[in-house]
Amino acid sequence: MLLIHCPYCEEERPELEFRNAGEAHIARSTDIAAESDEDFEKFFFIRSNPKGVIFERWRHIHGCARFFNAARDTITDRFLLTYKAGEPKPDISKLSSEHGPAAWANRPPDQLNVKPKAKRSTKGEA
Amino acid sequence: MAKVAVATRSPALAGKSVGGQGVSLKVLEPASRMSLRARPAAKAALSKALGVSLPEKPKTTTTKGGRSALWLGPDEWLVIDEAGGDPLADCASVKGLHSAVDVSHRNVAIAVTGPNAAATINAGCPQDLSLDAFPVGAASRTVLGKVEMVLLRTGEDAFRIECWRSFSDYVYGFLSEAARDG
Numbered sequence: 558m559l560l561i562h563c564p565y566c567e568e569e570r571p572e573l574e575f576r577n578a579g580e581a582h583i584a585r586s587t588d589i590a591a592e593s594d595e596d597f598e599k600f601f602f603i604r605s606n607p608k609g610v611i612f613e614r615w616r617h618i619h620g621c622a623r624f625f626n627a628a629r630d631t632i633t634d635r636f637l638l639t640y641k642a643g644e645p646k647p648d649i650s651k652l653s654s655e656h657g658p659a660a661w662a663n664r665p666p667d668q669l670n671v672k673p674k675a676k677r678s679t680k681g682e683a
Numbered sequence: 684m685a686k687v688a689v690a691t692r693s694p695a696l697a698g699k700s701v702g703g704q705g706v707s708l709k710v711l712e713p714a715s716r717m718s719l720r721a722r723p724a725a726k727a728a729l730s731k732a733l734g735v736s737l738p739e740k741p742k743t744t745t746t747k748g749g750r751s752a753l754w755l756g757p758d759e760w761l762v763i764d765e766a767g768g769d770p771l772a773d774c775a776s777v778k779g780l781h782s783a784v785d786v787s788h789r790n791v792a793i794a795v796t797g798p799n800a801a802a803t804i805n806a807g808c809p810q811d812l813s814l815d816a817f818p819v820g821a822a823s824r825t826v827l828g829k830v831e832m833v834l835l836r837t838g839e840d841a842f843r844i845e846c847w848r849s850f851s852d853y854v855y856g857f858l859s860e861a862a863r864d865g
Contacts, residue, residue: 560832565757566741566823567756573826619826621741621756 559634561615564641571579578614580604581626582646606649608632610649615639691846695791695851705754705799706862710855711792713714715764717771718784722758725779732773733762744822745837753822753835761833761845763792791851795858796841804834804842806861814839828857 559572583600586592590602605611611631616624628637628649637652694713701708719737723727730736735747738754749766750754762770774783795803801812807828822835830853833845846854848850 568741570825573809619831620824621758622824673843 559636561627562618562634562639563617563623564639565621565626566617570617570620574617574619576616576618578624581612581614610637612646614642638674692788695848696793696855699829699855701859701862704862706795706797706803707798708855708858708862709794710851711794712765713811714787714792715770716785716787716790716845717751717762717774718764718765718786719760719770719774719781721779721781725777725781728777728779729774730782732777733770734773735762742821742823744820749845751835752845753833755822755824755833763845789847791843791848791854793844793846793855793858794837794841794849795844796838798840799862800840800842803858803861804844806864807851807857808832808834810834812836827854830854 560569560573561575562569563575569661586596586600589597608631610628613629614624615627616622624637626642626644626646627639628647629635630637637649638647640647652659688698696710697795699708699710707718718728719738726739733750735745735750737752737760738745741754743754750762750764750768752768753761753763755761761776764770771783771785774781799861804827805812808825810825811846817823817836817837819838822833822834827833827834827844827846830846830850832850832854835843835845844854844858
């Protein structure tokens with residue numbers, strides 16, 4: 558079973574206690590009446606749905622019942638980190654690695670079958 | 684002359700018990716329960732009025748004189764009084780902003796005791812119930828099978844399960860089967 562770290566309970570808890578609550582960091586306009594239809598559509602309906610790392614809201618519904626935010630890899634289902642609601646979007650560039658299935662799938666299609674160059678030392682070769 | 688109807692309360696699953704291999708289930712007597720939500724500013728006054736200090740650490744409980752306060756969330760507690768007190772009345776005089784709701788008859792409590800108690804609960808609860816992760820006095824809202832419950836460890840091999848009354852039949856049946864399997 559997947560274990561998810563709840564920032565309020567301060568420990569890892571089984572996934573059965575959690576519910577996904579959609580994409581995170583989507584701010585509602587302070588003047589929603591002045592929004593154009595296109596902007597409202599973007600805010601209300603359009604989600605990024607990336608193949609790779611996504612910022613999501615999660616709710617520990619059968620635990621402390623609090624909402625929090627998480628950075629999750631949609632390919633490996635690995636949670637890179639979780640943080641409390643209201644905290645700024647953290648920098649995850651150091652957490653996601655260039656290797657592994659996620660990095661592989663995020664390559665453009667024409668590079669998918671190109672093997673990474675092996676690092677080989679040329680010293681000492683005849 | 685009109686006949687006066689007197690309503691008598693009939694507790695769910697009253698007095699039921701099961702004894703199995705290394706585990707026994709017992710439906711506990713009705714108790715006073717209160718769902719309490721408050722901001723940090725009102726916490727000290729509420730603790731003083733209730734006579735138990737509301738725990739601040741996740742998954743912990745404080746118990747004093749038959750009254751327990753269970754940490755459910757950062758601003759949410761379940762107060763259980765088995766000594767016949769009325770926690771709601773005790774909170775009434777507190778000035779600080781808080782929400783106190785009597786949920787005494789919403790919940791049914793089931794005691795699960797015996798060396799196989801943790802294994803029996805783990806049949807439907809995914810949490811780690813080892814003594815390191817869930818020590819005596821630990822309490823948490825979690826799931827059992829397909830319903831939600833509040834789990835409290837009252838001893839090394841004793842648990843108290845608080846579930847909603849309408850779920851109690853399911854919970855009791857689930858635990859009975861799990862106890863038989865153990």
